[in-house]
Amino acid sequence: MKGVYWAWGAVLGDLAVFMxxxxxxxxxxxxVQLWLLHAGSCAILATSSLVLMPSKNRATLHWTWLLLFxxxxxxxxxxxxxxxxxxxxxxxxxxxxxxxxxxxxxALPEFEARSQQTSRAGQGAIRSRLTAQVPSNVRMQSLLxxxxxxxxxxxxxxxxxxGDETDDVRLIAFGMLDAEEKKLSVHIHQEQKNLxxxxxxxxxxxxxxxxxxxxxxxxxxxxxxWIENAQPEPGLEIPGHGVGHGRAxxxxxxxSERPHPACARRNTAGP
Amino acid sequence: MRSRSPCSWASHxxxxxxxxxxxxxxxxxxxxxxxxxxxxxxxxxRHAPRPLLIFGQDATAFCASVTAASSSxxxxxxxxxxxVDVLLLLEGTFPYVAGGVSSWVNQxxxxxxxxxxxxxxxxxxxxxxxxxRYALPDNLVHLEVTYLYDDLGxxxxxxxxxKADKTVMAEVKDLHDLLHANMAHPDCGxxxxxxxxxxxxxxxxxxxxxxxxxxxxxxIKDGYRRYSTDPSFVDYFWTIRIMxxxxxxLRAVAERCPQAxxxxxxxxxxAGILGVLLKHRNQRPFILSEHGIYVKERKIDLYQAQWIKDxxxxxxxxxxxxxxxxxxxxxxFEHLGYLTYQASDHxxxxxxxxxxxxxxxxxxxxxTSNIPNGVDVERFxxxxxxxxxxxxxxxxxxxxxxxxxxIKTFVRAMRIVVDRMPHAExxxxxxxxxDPSYAAECHDLVERLELQASVKFLxxxxxxxxxxxxxxxxxxxxxxxxxxxxLEGYAAGVPxxxxxxxxxxxxxxxxxxxxxxxxxxGRIVRIAxxxxxxxxxxxxxxxxxxxxxxxxxxxxxxxxxxxxxMLFDRYRALYEQGFAWQA
Numbered sequence: 001m002k003g004v005y006w007a008w009g010a011v012l013g014d015l016a017v018f019m020x021x022x023x024x025x026x027x028x029x030x031x032v033q034l035w036l037l038h039a040g041s042c043a044i045l046a047t048s049s050l051v052l053m054p055s056k057n058r059a060t061l062h063w064t065w066l067l068l069f070x071x072x073x074x075x076x077x078x079x080x081x082x083x084x085x086x087x088x089x090x091x092x093x094x095x096x097x098x099x100x101x102x103x104x105x106x107a108l109p110e111f112e113a114r115s116q117q118t119s120r121a122g123q124g125a126i127r128s129r130l131t132a133q134v135p136s137n138v139r140m141q142s143l144l145x146x147x148x149x150x151x152x153x154x155x156x157x158x159x160x161x162x163g164d165e166t167d168d169v170r171l172i173a174f175g176m177l178d179a180e181e182k183k184l185s186v187h188i189h190q191e192q193k194n195l196x197x198x199x200x201x202x203x204x205x206x207x208x209x210x211x212x213x214x215x216x217x218x219x220x221x222x223x224x225x226w227i228e229n230a231q232p233e234p235g236l237e238i239p240g241h242g243v244g245h246g247r248a249x250x251x252x253x254x255x256s257e258r259p260h261p262a263c264a265r266r267n268t269a270g271p
Numbered sequence: 272m273r274s275r276s277p278c279s280w281a282s283h284x285x286x287x288x289x290x291x292x293x294x295x296x297x298x299x300x301x302x303x304x305x306x307x308x309x310x311x312x313x314x315x316x317r318h319a320p321r322p323l324l325i326f327g328q329d330a331t332a333f334c335a336s337v338t339a340a341s342s343s344x345x346x347x348x349x350x351x352x353x354x355v356d357v358l359l360l361l362e363g364t365f366p367y368v369a370g371g372v373s374s375w376v377n378q379x380x381x382x383x384x385x386x387x388x389x390x391x392x393x394x395x396x397x398x399x400x401x402x403x404r405y406a407l408p409d410n411l412v413h414l415e416v417t418y419l420y421d422d423l424g425x426x427x428x429x430x431x432x433x434k435a436d437k438t439v440m441a442e443v444k445d446l447h448d449l450l451h452a453n454m455a456h457p458d459c460g461x462x463x464x465x466x467x468x469x470x471x472x473x474x475x476x477x478x479x480x481x482x483x484x485x486x487x488x489x490x491i492k493d494g495y496r497r498y499s500t501d502p503s504f505v506d507y508f509w510t511i512r513i514m515x516x517x518x519x520x521l522r523a524v525a526e527r528c529p530q531a532x533x534x535x536x537x538x539x540x541x542a543g544i545l546g547v548l549l550k551h552r553n554q555r556p557f558i559l560s561e562h563g564i565y566v567k568e569r570k571i572d573l574y575q576a577q578w579i580k581d582x583x584x585x586x587x588x589x590x591x592x593x594x595x596x597x598x599x600x601x602x603x604f605e606h607l608g609y610l611t612y613q614a615s616d617h618x619x620x621x622x623x624x625x626x627x628x629x630x631x632x633x634x635x636x637x638x639t640s641n642i643p644n645g646v647d648v649e650r651f652x653x654x655x656x657x658x659x660x661x662x663x664x665x666x667x668x669x670x671x672x673x674x675x676x677x678i679k680t681f682v683r684a685m686r687i688v689v690d691r692m693p694h695a696e697x698x699x700x701x702x703x704x705x706d707p708s709y710a711a712e713c714h715d716l717v718e719r720l721e722l723q724a725s726v727k728f729l730x731x732x733x734x735x736x737x738x739x740x741x742x743x744x745x746x747x748x749x750x751x752x753x754x755x756x757x758l759e760g761y762a763a764g765v766p767x768x769x770x771x772x773x774x775x776x777x778x779x780x781x782x783x784x785x786x787x788x789x790x791x792x793g794r795i796v797r798i799a800x801x802x803x804x805x806x807x808x809x810x811x812x813x814x815x816x817x818x819x820x821x822x823x824x825x826x827x828x829x830x831x832x833x834x835x836x837m838l839f840d841r842y843r844a845l846y847e848q849g850f851a852w853q854a
Contacts, residue, residue: 070850108504109492141593144574167750167772168571173748174799175575178674185712
């Protein structure tokens with residue numbers, strides 16, 4: 001806002017020059033003094049007005065300044081006054097906009113159901129759409145379809161894709177299996193936590209369960225099927241967890257030092 | 272000294288001088304992201320992309336970030352220079368992230384002491400990176416750090432209306448239509464470059480115009496109506512904004528970059544686009560060296576990303592179709608890759624399969640070539656004399672503890688190895704701080720498999736310290752390009768067991784011809800197969816004759832095909848060609 005004071009000062013100075021004795025003097029020196037003072041006032045006014053201008057008008061800095069200066073110089077006092085009034089009004093409008101602006105409410109566009117997606121595939125077609133002869137983009141889409149398929153169906157397909165020649169397919173298959181394993185690990189952790197207060201976990205059994213049916217085997221391959229296939233014996237009760245919680249209850253028993261006979265039998269037999 | 276437009280001077284002074292008047296900068300209307308906005312409260316977008324995929328940044332934070340006036344955050348005490356010979360464009364690598372690509376960058380800079388290097392590090396947010404992992408070489412005379420998604424604090428921007436230039440907005444629409452219909456259209460690159468020329472703060476396509484003008488809003492609505500197959504407009508709106516926001520950052524970086532004789536990017540993506548902008552502005556040669564294929568890696572990330580929403584109802588949902596936003600992001604990175612390939616004067620891959628992949632993604636065949644990695648054979652060769660007699664039963668995995676290295680498979684394999692060879696040890700030599708949750712899972716697995724005595728997490732180690740003590744370099748990665756650690760192991764006389772990824776098969780069995788005749792320098796196994804990994808490791812460790820044969824083959828292979836001077840010679844020729852072009 002200091003620019004405004006400078007501008008007003010320049011206008012008043014210009015007015016003082018033309019209202020003073022200099023315009024009435026007849027000497028050359030007075031003439032030169034008059035126009036120098038006028039030019040000075042105009043320069044101050046142009047510079048201070050320039051600061052007040054919106055950024056887009058300041059992109060052509062020199063030309064804008066020259067225009068303001070000429071306008072102020074051609075019409076002494078009146079020109080300066082006009083420039084200042086215009087700048088001041090514009091600035092005030094801008095400030096008013098800032099102070100009183102209200103966020104606009106905008107309407108959301110409507111969504112039209114489209115029929116752009118033409119192909120649909122049942123689960124039976126997934127395997128055929130994953131063969132090496134199929135274009136890679138179709139294979140990738142088919143891989144994603146497996147996310148909507150139960151893990152007992154999807155996992156064997158994904159495992160077979162780990163040896164695929166295409167890097168992308170291999171990596172996505174691995175990623176999906178890894179995500180599955182993470183979920184399972186979280187589940188096992190949770191069950192371990194629930195179990196610990198009541199039933200100390202046998203390390204050997206835990207290692208065996210995590211590694212699959214044999215130490216070192218891949219949990220991804222055996223874990224889900226193992227847990228899904230394991231059924232609790234009727235009346236099986238885990239302290240604090242009630243009766244017959246299905247797979248979870250059986251899983252808890254898998255971690256116990258002495259597994260329940262039913263679980264132990266299935267464990268030995270495999271999934 | 273480069274000439275600057277008045278506008279660039281203004282922005283320069285604003286950066287350097289906090290007292291520079293800035294009221295005009297703040298006159299920006301925020302009709303779409305103020306707290307009273309109708310969209311904001313219901314916005315379901317919770318995640319934004321990061322390398323650069325950031326997870327967990329909500330719409331409000333994003334809104335604040337993109338409207339902030341400052342364009343980047345730089346760390347103090349970094350070297351600066353007005354001009355350099357080669358300006359490296361690095362996305363998420365050297366010097367803040369350790370790994371193969373960063374080691375390669377370090378190697379290249381140190382390999383050309385006569386050249387003055389500069390580097391632009393592009394990251395996601397400052398908190399995603401720690402301290403520098405590498406000592407800066409003396410000939411790295413300029414380093415700038417820029418983050419695409421920082422400035423998450425509040426903003427004092429006041430609302431006012433922004434008017435958009437109709438011609439420019441029409442060009443924006445044309446560009447998007449072209450990219451949508453035919454990415455290979457010759458006008459795509461030209462339109463992109465001409466629009467980025469207008470993207471300076473006072474230009475017709477300033478960030479404020481994109482974020483706050485009615486024309487931009489209408490264009491987003493129009494795009495939604497024409498292309499979106501997902502019902503959520505809110506997600507569409509934020510996806511478009513988040514997707515485009517980094518371009519203004521990159522343009523600002525391109526504006527203040529030091530003069531360079533050659534621009535050299537290590538990936539496509541955002542670093543590649545910065546190269547495109549720099550080449551367009553300054554007309555200097557632009558080299559692209561890709562280790563992995565950026566577009567491929569982004570695609571794989573995006574295909575699995577959980578943060579991308581699918582808002583289709585049960586009646587609209589077809590599991591065989593990729594969700595619209597997933598497709599949108601994938602196409603976005605494909606476009607970045609394509610534009611980068613088209614602008615590059617030389618496109619370098621590490622091996623032939625990657626070069627073929629670049630061709631598929633739009634790289635002009637005549638500009639592509641292969642330059643494999645190389646290692647300092649003399650330095651690592653000296654370690655052979657430090658080895659003790661016999662084969663140490665130590666399997667060493669050298670790499671970061673991150674999912675892509677599939678450390679868990681290595682740990683599972685060790686369960687089998689230890690059963691057969693109880694005194695065997697596994698060393699995992701690499702930092703664990705990049706993905707702490709994954710590192711915790713690995714530790715957990717070690718504990719559950721009762722391998723605490725056999726598996727050791729060593730953290731970051733000097734290779735020269737550990738290589739003389741190991742019997743095998745093991746790589747269980749699910750994705751690699753041309754791993755330096757295998758070559759370094761070879762030079763030190765250590766054979767390898769690796770998964771069949773990237774060029775590992777070529778490194779172990781050799782390319783057809785004289786290379787293949789050298790013999791196998793290790794074993795290759797399928798990914799995620801602990802049984803096979805264990806068997807191959809046991810085969811080499813338990814038979815000193817086979818181990819010696821593979822060790823000798825590794826030494827011969829690395830000396831003949833992967834010596835460091837070969838790498839430098841090839842890059843020297845490229846750089847000289849670039850310098851000559853300029854002369």
